[in-house]
Amino acid sequence: MANHLDSFFSAISDPTRRAVIERLVEGPAAVGELHAPHDIALPTFLKHIKVLEASGLVRTEKKGRVRVVHIEAAPLAEAEHWLTRQREIWEDRFDRLAALAERIERSQADDL
Amino acid sequence: MTCEFQTFDITRLIAARPETVFRLWTDARLKEEWFCWNGNGWTHDTYDADLIEGGFERVRFTHPEVGSFRYESHLFHVLPASRLIYGYTMLGNTGPISVSQATVAIEPAEGGAQATYTEQVVFLDGGDSLDTRLPGCVAVMDRMKDHAEASNDD
Numbered sequence: 001m002a003n004h005l006d007s008f009f010s011a012i013s014d015p016t017r018r019a020v021i022e023r024l025v026e027g028p029a030a031v032g033e034l035h036a037p038h039d040i041a042l043p044t045f046l047k048h049i050k051v052l053e054a055s056g057l058v059r060t061e062k063k064g065r066v067r068v069v070h071i072e073a074a075p076l077a078e079a080e081h082w083l084t085r086q087r088e089i090w091e092d093r094f095d096r097l098a099a100l101a102e103r104i105e106r107s108q109a110d111d112l
Numbered sequence: 113m114t115c116e117f118q119t120f121d122i123t124r125l126i127a128a129r130p131e132t133v134f135r136l137w138t139d140a141r142l143k144e145e146w147f148c149w150n151g152n153g154w155t156h157d158t159y160d161a162d163l164i165e166g167g168f169e170r171v172r173f174t175h176p177e178v179g180s181f182r183y184e185s186h187l188f189h190v191l192p193a194s195r196l197i198y199g200y201t202m203l204g205n206t207g208p209i210s211v212s213q214a215t216v217a218i219e220p221a222e223g224g225a226q227a228t229y230t231e232q233v234v235f236l237d238g239g240d241s242l243d244t245r246l247p248g249c250v251a252v253m254d255r256m257k258d259h260a261e262a263s264n265d266d
Contacts, residue, residue, distance in 0.1 A: 013179070013181070013204025013205055013206065013209055014204070014205060014206065015206060051177070054177055055177070086120060086231070086233075087120055087122065089149060090120075090122045090229060090231075091122065092149065093146055093147055093149070094122060094124040094227070094229070096145070096146035097124075097126070097133070097136050097146040097147075097227070098124055098126045098127075098128075099146075100136060100142065100145060100146050101126050101127075101128035101132050101133050101136055101225075102126065102127045102128050104128065104132050104135070104136075104142075105127065105128040105129065105132050105224075108132075
């Protein structure tokens with residue numbers, strides 16, 4: 001689950017990947033069509049697609065000679081729950097904080 | 113473009129004195145130990161902090177596939193054993209992803225201390241310059257939400 005949050009951060013931290021996701025929300029598209037509005041070399045653009053694919057935000061499939069990119073809804077639904085994830089991160093942090101505080105407290109009591 | 117502000121809080125009862133809990137927020141070595149998350153492939157490369165009023169924190173989190181993010185905070189207010197207020201931003205390669213204000217309230221409680229963390233966050237949509245970045249907010253989030261909800265209807 002945390003990986004989806006990571007993917008979300010990854011996707012929105014890069015303008016090219018963000019633009020790809022915005023476009024894909026409207027429907028699947030061929031790699032060439034996705035690349036057209038971007039003023040970067042195709043190999044560089046393909047790296048962005050690979051990052052999105054590796055993170056599970058998109059999947060690609062070969063249709064004849066064209067590779068079509070689809071958005072994956074599940075990670076996006078996860079991303080929507082960013083606050084839920086933040087809460088989980090903070091629950092974990094408070095677990096560690098409490099354990100550490102209680103350990104320090106006990107060791108200080110032992111020293112007395 | 114819409115702007116989205118959200119707030120969440122977490123409260124925890126800790127079997128330790130407020131002074132001890134406070135120390136975990138102001139002793140950099142101790143804070144690094146509980147604050148930095150390592151797991152799911154994430155590690156933190158650096159933790160640099162001076163946790164006093166007017167002080168700062170700088171952390172760099174890295175994932176082998178996702179890349180690096182920087183966490184930078186500034187402590188506005190530090191009241192021993194009872195309160196800290198700080199602002200922080202998460203930065204990606206192109207600039208801030210989110211900006212938050214965080215308030216930590218520590219109070220004596222039955223059996224120890226009660227700590228409450230409240231965060232008010234605003235998401236930024238990124239962009240190539242700070243000028244264009246700050247006014248534009250979470251349009252992408254809204255579209256993702258719409259898309260997720262539409263997918264659920266299928």
